[in-house]
Amino acid sequence: MKCQHCEKPATFHITELTEEEPQELHLCEDHARDYLSHTEASDADTPPTLAGALAQQLKVGQTAEDLARLDQQTCPVCGITFYEFRNHGRLGCPHDYLAFAEELEPLLLNIHGDTHHTGKTPVHHQPDAIEGMELIRLRREMKEAIEHEEYEKASELRDLIQQLHDGQAPEKD
Amino acid sequence: MNDASGVNPNFDELAKQCGEWLRGSGPESDIVISSRVRLARNLADFPFIRRCTDHDRTAIESSIRGKLRDSEKLADLIYVDVGQLESVDRQFLVERQLISRELADSDGARSVAIDTREQFSLMVNEEDHLRIQLMKSGLDLENAWKQINSIDDAIESCVRYAFDDRLGYLTACPTNVGTGMRVSVMLHLPALVITRQIDKVFRSLQKISLAVRGLYGEGSQAMGDFYQISNQITLGRSEIDLIEQVADVVPVLIEYERRARDFLVSESHKDLHDRVSRAYGILCTAQTISSEETMHLLSSVRMGVNLGLIDDLEIPTVNQLFIDTQPAHLQKIHGSSLDIADRNAERAIYLRRHLRKAKGPDELENN
Numbered sequence: 001m002k003c004q005h006c007e008k009p010a011t012f013h014i015t016e017l018t019e020e021e022p023q024e025l026h027l028c029e030d031h032a033r034d035y036l037s038h039t040e041a042s043d044a045d046t047p048p049t050l051a052g053a054l055a056q057q058l059k060v061g062q063t064a065e066d067l068a069r070l071d072q073q074t075c076p077v078c079g080i081t082f083y084e085f086r087n088h089g090r091l092g093c094p095h096d097y098l099a100f101a102e103e104l105e106p107l108l109l110n111i112h113g114d115t116h117h118t119g120k121t122p123v124h125h126q127p128d129a130i131e132g133m134e135l136i137r138l139r140r141e142m143k144e145a146i147e148h149e150e151y152e153k154a155s156e157l158r159d160l161i162q163q164l165h166d167g168q169a170p171e172k173d
Numbered sequence: 174m175n176d177a178s179g180v181n182p183n184f185d186e187l188a189k190q191c192g193e194w195l196r197g198s199g200p201e202s203d204i205v206i207s208s209r210v211r212l213a214r215n216l217a218d219f220p221f222i223r224r225c226t227d228h229d230r231t232a233i234e235s236s237i238r239g240k241l242r243d244s245e246k247l248a249d250l251i252y253v254d255v256g257q258l259e260s261v262d263r264q265f266l267v268e269r270q271l272i273s274r275e276l277a278d279s280d281g282a283r284s285v286a287i288d289t290r291e292q293f294s295l296m297v298n299e300e301d302h303l304r305i306q307l308m309k310s311g312l313d314l315e316n317a318w319k320q321i322n323s324i325d326d327a328i329e330s331c332v333r334y335a336f337d338d339r340l341g342y343l344t345a346c347p348t349n350v351g352t353g354m355r356v357s358v359m360l361h362l363p364a365l366v367i368t369r370q371i372d373k374v375f376r377s378l379q380k381i382s383l384a385v386r387g388l389y390g391e392g393s394q395a396m397g398d399f400y401q402i403s404n405q406i407t408l409g410r411s412e413i414d415l416i417e418q419v420a421d422v423v424p425v426l427i428e429y430e431r432r433a434r435d436f437l438v439s440e441s442h443k444d445l446h447d448r449v450s451r452a453y454g455i456l457c458t459a460q461t462i463s464s465e466e467t468m469h470l471l472s473s474v475r476m477g478v479n480l481g482l483i484d485d486l487e488i489p490t491v492n493q494l495f496i497d498t499q500p501a502h503l504q505k506i507h508g509s510s511l512d513i514a515d516r517n518a519e520r521a522i523y524l525r526r527h528l529r530k531a532k533g534p535d536e537l538e539n540n
Contacts, residue, residue: 050348078220090300092224094217094335094343097350104347108340111348113382114409117341119352120322122329125336132217132333139219143226165218 003028050089053110075099077137093136135164184265188505192269192291192308195492199311203479203488204427206359206399207308209270210317210416212325213344213353214303215335221345222298227281230298234282237297237332241286246327250286250295261510264501270308275299293324301345301353303328312423314356314416322412341408351408356419359388360426363398363476364433367448371400374429382406383422397468397495402426434480449477453486457528461517467498467524486531494527 003010008028071083080092082100091097097104108115138161145154195206215221216236219229241247255263255276263277272285276299283298296304305328307321335343342353349355365371375385388399402422404415437445452473455462475491477483496502498520504511507519 050346078224080224088223090223090345091221091347093220094215094337097337097340097343108347108350108408112351112406112408114406116339116409117337117351118409119341119354119411120325121338122334122336123326124329124333125338132335135218136220139226139229140224143228 001026003031005031050107050111053107054086054089070103073100073103077133077140079140093133095133095136131164135161138164184262184505187269187291188265188502190291192271192496193310195496196310196489198489199309199313201423201427202311204361204430205312205423206361206492207310208312208314208317209306209308209357209359210314210321211307211355211357212303212305212321212342213301213349213355214305214325214328214342215344216302217333217335219302222300222302223345225281225298230282233302234284234297237295237303238284238286240328240331241295244327244331246324247286250288250293252286253284255283255285256281261501261504265505268496268499268501272296273299273304276304292320295328301349312358312420314358314420318356318412318416348405349407352410352412352415354407354412354415355403356415357386357401357403358419358423359399359401360423360430361397361399361472361475362426362430363472364437365430366398367437368433370429370433374426375400378402378422381418381422383419396465397472399472434476438480445480446477446482449473449480449482453477453483453528456524458525459521461514462521462524463517464498464500464520467520468495471495471498486528490527490531494524497527498523 001010002008004026006028008030010026010028071081071086073082074080075092075096076099077095078093080096082103085091085096085100091100105115138157142154142157142161145151145157193207199205199208216233219225219233222230225233238252241250241252253266255266255272258266263272266272266285267274267277269291271287271291271294273296276283276285276296279299281298283296285297286295287293292308294306294308296306305321305325307317307324309317337343341351344350344353362371365374378385382405384403384405386401386403388396388401402419404419407415410418452470456467456470456474471491471494474483474486475488475495478486478488478491497506500516503516503520503523506523511519
């Protein structure tokens with residue numbers, strides 16, 4: 001895809017979520033920097049938005065190569081790439097917070113001014129439960145098996161998902 | 174739970190009543206319309222909505238519906254399959270603030286569970302798997318939090334939430350992670366708009382990380398001088414701190430609005446009275462009127478009633494007119510679908526009828 005303002009390839013894809021309609025911008029590195037410095041100046045008093053915080057992060061000395069490498073990173077559980085997150089502003093599964101921890105940490109700091117939860121904790125929370133993640137991974141594998149018409153594999157995965165799912169309901173008091 | 178037949182309820186009964194947020198009661202209700210607390214929650218064993226297959230969305234929806242039906246505390250809710258609704262009914266729920274535009278306009282399995290008082294709504298498969306909302310009339314954030322917290326506990330006793338010790342409740346968008354909580358208060362600020370102080374006030378709010386939105390949330394216009402003030406930050410502060418942050422600033426805004434009203438009354442009483450009376454006059458006599466103009470004029474009338482410049486109308490009546498004249502409500506009340514031109518004519522008839530009824534028979538003869 002070409003930059004909206006010139007012939008160079010668009011390496012920055014920004015979705016402005018604060019506008020009335022989400023606005024997608026596809027820019028080359030130079031025009032992205034121009035855009036970011038402009039929005040930063042005009043929004044000096046406003047609290048950071050997701051798009052702004054993402055953009056801010058990308059500004060800090062990242063080259064197109066750094067960005068391309070970053071964009072290729074994939075969550076091993078749900079399969080989303082960082083590129084997809086950056087483009088749409090939505091994560092793919094709870095594990096992304098771990099898979100993209102290094103990139104998300106400064107982003108969270110920018111948006112919230114903090115990186116540690118201090119509020120409510122679910123009563124039934126089990127700190128080391130991994131079944132949830134395993135179920136998400138299996139659901140993804142099942143989807144891929146169906147896409148590749150591997151129906152026997154899909155059926156085995158479905159049974160496995162059901163078994164795991166039945167065994168993990170939280171115990172009631 | 175009202176879903177045994179799998180058929181959605183029709184909303185005719187709902188259309189006849191005034192939702193909680195427009196009841197016009199509760200503390201400071203001349204300026205504060207409603208208080209709302211919303212929690213974003215996700216199930217631990219499904220991907221977030223963006224990576225969900227149709228099958229996943231259906232599984233989430235039916236699992237939640239089953240769990241709610243079995244829960245003592247939540248069994249009385251009305252469960253609505255949003256995907257099966259006609260577009261006018263989806264819009265009707267948006268206008269009543271029971272579902273978001275995003276839920277109304279998206280695809281796939283999605284639903285909402287609401288209570289008959291319309292204080293509580295639980296959206297399934299919106300941006301997050303669960304969006305839990307509690308609304309109170311007037312300024313009442315503390316009770317809204319108490320109620321929603323106990324409902325959240327009841328839901329959590331039958332599902333497993335995506336939660337991390339360090340980051341809290343994990344959400345599809347990092348702007349909601351942590352508490353997953355958005356606290357908002359809807360205010361009617363016509364005098365600050367007339368005296369052109371509103372932008373200044375909002376700039377100061379943004380400096381302390383509070384967001385300002387229009388009547389229907391993110392991206393919506395501030396119709397009828399209604400504004401929603403809400404927290405921007407969700408991580409690193411407790412739920413109580415977030416409630417306090419919004420609750421602390423509301424009295425200041427109320428004071429600003431009252432001062433602006435006092436200023437208008439003392440410095441330009443004639444102009445203000447004229448503005449309010451003209452607005453009332455147009456609403457009582459127009460033959461065709463848009464939703465936007467209605468909101469604009471009703472805003473002046475509402476302030477006029479609160480300042481004693483109109484003495485034959487009550488706030489709950491004005492509040493009811495705000496919602497009944499919205500496009501989907503008008504069509505539900507009329508009983509059939511109407512195009513824009515017909516809606517504008519029907520809206521004018523509806524306003525004339527209800528405002529004259531409020532004035533009473535003596536007034537009718539005099540006018």
